[in-house]
Amino acid sequence: MVVFAGQGDARRSMALLWRSGEPDPEVRPGPKPGLSVDVIVEAAIEVADAEGMAALSMRKVGDRLGRTGMALYTYVPSKGELIDLMYDRVLAELPTRYDLGAGWRPAVVSWARHTLEFYLRHPWVLQVSQVRPVLGPNEFAMLEGVVAVLRDTGLTPRRVRGVMALLFDFVRGAAKTVSESRLAPSATGVSDEEWWQARSSLLKEVEPEFAARFPMASWVESQDDEPDDGPDDAHPGGETFSIGLNVLLDGIEAAVKAG
Amino acid sequence: MVVFAGQGDARRSMALLWRSGEPDPEVRPGPKPGLSVDVIVEAAIEVADAEGMAALSMRKVGDRLGRTGMALYTYVPSKGELIDLMYDRVLAELPTRYDLGAGWRPAVVSWARHTLEFYLRHPWVLQVSQVRPVLGPNEFAMLEGVVAVLRDTGLTPRRVRGVMALLFDFVRGAAKTVSESRLAPSATGVSDEEWWQARSSLLKEVEPEFAARFPMASWVESQDDEPDDGPDDAHPGGETFSIGLNVLLDGIEAAVKAG
């Protein structure tokens, strides 16, 4: 399910994100609020981190706070807005600047690693729609970091936008691959290898001529003779991620040189 | 919501995908089947194409076929398997080979365009989990095409895997951006420009110091002085897509040269 930004009252939504609600009058009638937007967002993030976006429900968040699900509606207009708030909150974990002392290349690598690990910490973020950015303060703050790095290449804003899209797509895609491959087997109680083994034996069963019918697929899954070039990095995403990242960096370099 | 492959009976699921069900005895007691897996999958694809994955429900597909939602369970074990079948079915639209006469570069471009347009025709495909590939015949057939092109570069299987992941992430990301930006406003009845205008005026309202607080974000959104280099392609994805694709191709070229 793709989750869109709250389409409710856009003004209220922005006010929540930017905390620009008029500071309430100190003294008011009625019971003291037992919750706050902050604790609700926090609890919701805990649920999503632990059980994934699909398992996030208003009732569950309410439970975690000793309330009913409906109680949340006093603080937050809808689930959509809550997700926007979760999203922006969690984005605060990302750096807003990167060291450019050694040039843009290592800075991009650092950005990519941080961002990948961020997505792996909060895989549900990958389910939040990216097109209509939530436009919260932390999203912009985080963008400051990447843009500063890419600006350093000397590329025009237009090209930087293109490269940014590419970088984000790459890191998000990689994160999705890793996080889903972590999640899926645990849901079934089957390890990743077991799953693949079972699956590939089923494949043989169902299509005995596999190698002949799909020669390319067979080739690409084969092991290279080429030895590992240096010790394999123990980073999440592994080899595929580094290969992709290097290709990307070389592509950017070409764009830079082409001026 | 990320949709996983049906974790039910994996064997039955594979049999459905590969149509390797034992051909039923011709004559059997009981009413003639009024439906078939094929018509169900077709109807489901129509629903998903028209209204998106979120709107896909068993009842709705049943309705479209003049049945209840429950009737589908005679043919398909669960919604998850149905989605797998939809996915593999629709993948048959993609080419399984590309012309390498002019070298791998234009072939990759052709692949990217075809694939982008494919995702735009069936945006719901982007919601189907990619990690645990559905492993249907058309998925493999489609892979034959890309791998053949990338093998032509002379890269090792390991590197081809890395480049493939990168290419798919890029095209999927671009498709997501385009398709969501098409979908979202129509859901609200607000055009894309209106939405952005409303949003950016709200931004000014909520953070008057925007440009000072986020100088990089402001810079990257600014117009280049640089004139368009040649006529803009009228392709979906537009400029951002071509820029990204060229960067990518240059990156691959660098990898090829580094041998």
Next chain:
DNA sequence: TGTTATCTTTTATCCCGTAAAGAATTGTCC
């Protein structure tokens, strides 16, 4: 004519988001 296997609907269970109404709490004003 059963009997039996099959297709389909009905019914029911348990989830979801959230609207509406009411209960409980706590302040202000008289």
Next chain:
DNA sequence: GGACAATTCTTTACGGGATAAAAGATAACA
């Protein structure tokens, strides 16, 4: 003190989802 109003939170209810279980309908066999 009491009335009133504002606010928090719960209860109840609605429409929708996937799907299990049971019941109804249909068509071939003995």
